[in-house]
Structures are given as C-alpha cells and as structure tokens.
Amino acid sequence: MERRTADPRPGWQRTVEEQGVIYPLTRHPDGVLRPYWDESAYYAFTLDEVEALEETVAELHAMCLAAADRIVATNRFADLGITDPRVVRAVTDSWHRRAELPSLYGRFDLRYDGTGPARLLEYNADTPTSLVEAASAQWFWMADRFPGADQWNSLHERLVAAWREQARLLPSGTPLYFAHSSADELGEDLMTVAYLKETAEQAGLDTDWISMEEIGWDTLSGRFVDNALRFIRACFKLYPWEWLTTDAFAPHVLDTLDNGGGTGTTMWIEPAWKMLLSNKALLAILWELYPGHPNLLPAHLDGPGELSRTTGYVSKPLLGREGAGVVVHEPGHAPVLREEPCCYQELAPLPDFDGNRVVLGAWVVGEEPAGLGIRESAGLVTDDYARFLPHVIL
Numbered sequence: 001m002e003r004r005t006a007d008p009r010p011g012w013q014r015t016v017e018e019q020g021v022i023y024p025l026t027r028h029p030d031g032v033l034r035p036y037w038d039e040s041a042y043y044a045f046t047l048d049e050v051e052a053l054e055e056t057v058a059e060l061h062a063m064c065l066a067a068a069d070r071i072v073a074t075n076r077f078a079d080l081g082i083t084d085p086r087v088v089r090a091v092t093d094s095w096h097r098r099a100e101l102p103s104l105y106g107r108f109d110l111r112y113d114g115t116g117p118a119r120l121l122e123y124n125a126d127t128p129t130s131l132v133e134a135a136s137a138q139w140f141w142m143a144d145r146f147p148g149a150d151q152w153n154s155l156h157e158r159l160v161a162a163w164r165e166q167a168r169l170l171p172s173g174t175p176l177y178f179a180h181s182s183a184d185e186l187g188e189d190l191m192t193v194a195y196l197k198e199t200a201e202q203a204g205l206d207t208d209w210i211s212m213e214e215i216g217w218d219t220l221s222g223r224f225v226d227n228a229l230r231f232i233r234a235c236f237k238l239y240p241w242e243w244l245t246t247d248a249f250a251p252h253v254l255d256t257l258d259n260g261g262g263t264g265t266t267m268w269i270e271p272a273w274k275m276l277l278s279n280k281a282l283l284a285i286l287w288e289l290y291p292g293h294p295n296l297l298p299a300h301l302d303g304p305g306e307l308s309r310t311t312g313y314v315s316k317p318l319l320g321r322e323g324a325g326v327v328v329h330e331p332g333h334a335p336v337l338r339e340e341p342c343c344y345q346e347l348a349p350l351p352d353f354d355g356n357r358v359v360l361g362a363w364v365v366g367e368e369p370a371g372l373g374i375r376e377s378a379g380l381v382t383d384d385y386a387r388f389l390p391h392v393i394l
Contacts, residue, residue: 001049001113002043002044003043003354003358004041004043004044006041006042006145008039008040009144012037016133016137019132019137020132020136020137020195021036021037021136021137021191022187022191023188024036026387034385035387038387038388038389039141039389041356041389042145042389043392044391044392045114045152045391045392046393047150049114050152050372050393053110053112053118053369054152054369056362057362057369059295060120060295061106061364061367061369063290063293064123067276067285067286068095068273068282071276072096072276077091079281079285081279081318087254090245091275091276093272094271094272094273095273095276097259097260098273099260100169101259101271101273102166102170102267102271103166103271104166104236104269104270104366105125105128105159105162105366106124106128107123107125107131107364108361108362108364109124109360110362111348111351111359111360112351112360113351118295119297119348120283121345122283122316123277124277125274126241126275126277127238127239127240127321129192129238130188130361130373130388131155131196131373132188132192133373133388134155134372134388135156135195136156137390138151138153138373139156141390149393149394150392151392152371152391153371154370154371155370158370158371159370160199160202161203162203163205164204165366167203167204170205171233171234171258174206174231174234175205175206175208176205176206176207176234176269177207177208177232177235178194178197178200178209178235178236179193179209179212179215179239180192180193180237181211181212181239182211182212182213182214189238193236200236212237212239214226215235218231222265223265223266224256224266231265233265233266234258234267234269235269240321241272241278244268259271259272279319280317280318280319280320280342280343281301283296283297283316283343283345284300284301284343297345297348298345299344300343303335303344304329304335304336307331308335308336311346312332312346313344315336315338315343316342316343316345317341318341318342318343322382322384326381328381350377357376357378357379357380358374358375358376359374359376359377359382359386360373361374372391373388374390
C-alpha cells in the first residue's frame with residue numbers, strides 16, 4: 001500500500017460532476033473551498049493485499065451477522081439504545097424473516113496501512129454514502145490515468161445483480177420508490193439514491209422517485225402514498241432507521257411495516273434489522289464474541305476500563321455518523337464517562353501517509369465484498385472535511 005502523487009486531469013472538476021460527483025469541493029471552516037474529490041494523489045495496492053482485504057471483509061461481515069443474531073437471541077436491544085417495544089418487535093421480526101427481505105449494501109470503515117491486519121472501526125449497513133465516487137468516478141479516473149490497470153471495484157455489477165436477484169422479494173405490480181431527504185444540501189444523498197435507482201433500472205425494475213418529505217399518509221386507506229396518491233408498497237430510503245422510528249410518522253411506519261410473509265403494506269429498504277449493524281454497540285458485542293480477534297479492536301459499553309491507562313480510547317455515540325460526536329482520549333488520563341450512551345473503543349490512530357490520515361471504506365453488496373473507497377483527513381477523526389482519493393491495483 002503506497003500513496004503516490006499525480007497530476008489532476010485537465011478539467012477534472014467538470015469531469016467528475018458529469019459522472020455524478022456533483023459535490024467535488026468542500027467549504028472548510030475558514031471559508032475556503034478545497035477538493036473533496038482529490039486526484040492529486042492515489043493509493044496503489046498489490047493484488048495480494050486486496051485479496052487479503054477481501055477475505056477480511058467477508059469474515060467481518062459474517063461475524064457481524066453472528067453478533068446481530070446474538071443481540072436478538074439474548075434480547076440485548078437496550079445496549080443499542082432500542083427500548084421501544086414496538087421497534088424491538090419490528091427489528092426482531094425483520095431479523096427472523098431476513099431471507100424474505102431485500103438487503104442491498106453496507107460499508108466497513110477499516111484501519112489499514114499495508115503492514116498488519118485490517119482493524120474494524122465501524123460498520124454502516126443502513127445509510128452508507130461515498131458510493132458514487134467509489135463505484136463510478138474512481139473507475140473512470142483509472143481508465144483515463146491507468147488504462148488496462150485494475151481496481152478493487154465490482155460495485156456496479158454487483159449492485160445490478162443484487163437488485164435482479166432480490167426482485168422476487170419486492171411487491172409485484174408497483175414501482176420501487178427511491179427516497180432521500182430534501183434537507184441534503186450538498187447533493188451527496190441525492191446522487192447516491194439516483195445512482196442506486198439507476199442500478200435497479202438496469203436490473204429491470206420499475207422505479208419512481210420521491211423525497212422523504214413528500215411521502216404522504218392517506219388517512220382513509222391507512223397507507224403511505226406519493227404525490228399522486230398512489231400507494232407506496234416498497235421504498236429504498238437513504239434515511240436512517242433511528243429517524244424513521246422516532247419522527248412524527250413513526251407509528252404509521254410500524255403499523256404498516258412489511259417484514260415479509262405477506263403482512264404489512266410498505267416494505268422499506270434497507271430492512272429494519274440493519275439497525276443492528278449500524279449501531280456502534282455492535283463493536284462491543286463483537287469483542288465479547290471474538291475477544292482478541294486480529295481484525296477487531298477492544299471495545300466496551302460500560303466505560304474504557306484499562307484502555308484509558310494503556311492504549312487510549314475513542315468514545316463514539318451509538319448512532320453518530322461522519323465522525324459526529326467522536327472524542328479521542330490519549331492514554332495516561334483518568335477515564336471519562338459520557339452522559340449519552342457510547343461505545344469506548346481502543347485508540348488505533350489512523351495511518352499517516354505524508355501527513356494524511358487514511359481510512360479504507362470496504363463495501364459489501366448482498367453478502368459479498370464488492371469494492372474499496374479511500375478517504376483522507378488531516379486529523380484522527382474522519383469527518384465532513386475528509387477527501388476521497390482513488391486507488392489502483394499494481
């Protein structure tokens with residue numbers, strides 16, 4: 001694994017915008033626009049490294065499913081902050097019927113520097129983004145810069161295949177809606193959903209488009225409807241389940257939830273059981289199940305314990321995204337317990353490549369490893385100001 005500098009392509013900004021990355025620049029706190037899509041450098045991997053990462057991701061995904069099963073079997077929902085009995089029932093039923101429910105994709109965030117095992121930082125299997133740049137833009141960058149080279153990137157083909165395979169699980173005779181929140185100002189959620197809609201259409205599915213804020217509730221029929229008052233039978237939503245089950249329409253979501261088996265009137269994708277994989281408590285439960293596993297970091301829910309004295313630790317809100325609320329605690333200080341529920345994970349500083357802190361985003365589609373996206377940041381926390389860099393396999 002090497003970081004190599006490169007000359008950006010002439011007109012790179014317009015090029016990636018036309019490929020769906022309509023957010024190539026990020027405005028930083030000082031008011032300056034800097035590249036989010038950054039092709040002034042790239043990462044090079046050997047085939048052996050990529051094959052080892054694929055094996056690791058496949059194993060981690062299987063371990064996460066085992067942890068989810070343990071949560072359901074032992075009723076550990078309170079550890080995830082899920083205390084509403086109706087939500088518990090919805091997730092439990094969804095888990096037991098998961099073979100009947102479409103489940104599309106997820107992204108592991110990994111610490112890896114090419115010299116040791118990849119270590120799991122977290123898993124977002126509900127609403128992961130940075131998909132368009134990983135699946136599309138970096139592939140076209142490689143075709144321009146390294147024609148004939150390779151890349152860990154079968155995302156597009158696997159997404160189309162996943163929709164085609166799971167089409168039988170969708171309600172028949174009705175379109176699959178794709179929804180994102182209109183509160184998205186950058187356009188990242190919009191383009192992620194647009195891209196996924198395109199892959200579904202390539203798989204032969206009938207699709208439609210709506211924002212979450214436009215979804216209506218028909219009081220006469222007791223169903224969710226679109227702007228033309230057509231029933232919404234199935235909807236892919238880039239909208240976290242923790243929002244969907246707590247906003248004003250949450251009771252209607254739970255009352256009409258189609259968890260397979262011919263019950264309910266609206267099927268939401270991702271399914272409710274994905275709440276188990278996108279919660280940071282999963283990290284602690286994984287450590288309980290697989291203590292000392294080389295691809296895991298020690299993690300606890302009741303406090304940092306010895307981590308505060310030895311390695312240091314990171315406290316993570318159970319439902320934080322994009323680094324929100326993450327606090328780094330260096331070793332040698334008294335442990336700090338936060339009021340909000342958190343996961344306390346061993347501090348494993350991100351690898352430093354020429355002053356850039358790098359995290360690997362390894363994608364899973366269906367049940368299979370599918371590709372890689374790389375983000376860099378200036379500090380230890382990968383936040384909204386991180387940059388996306390492409391990669392190649394040597």
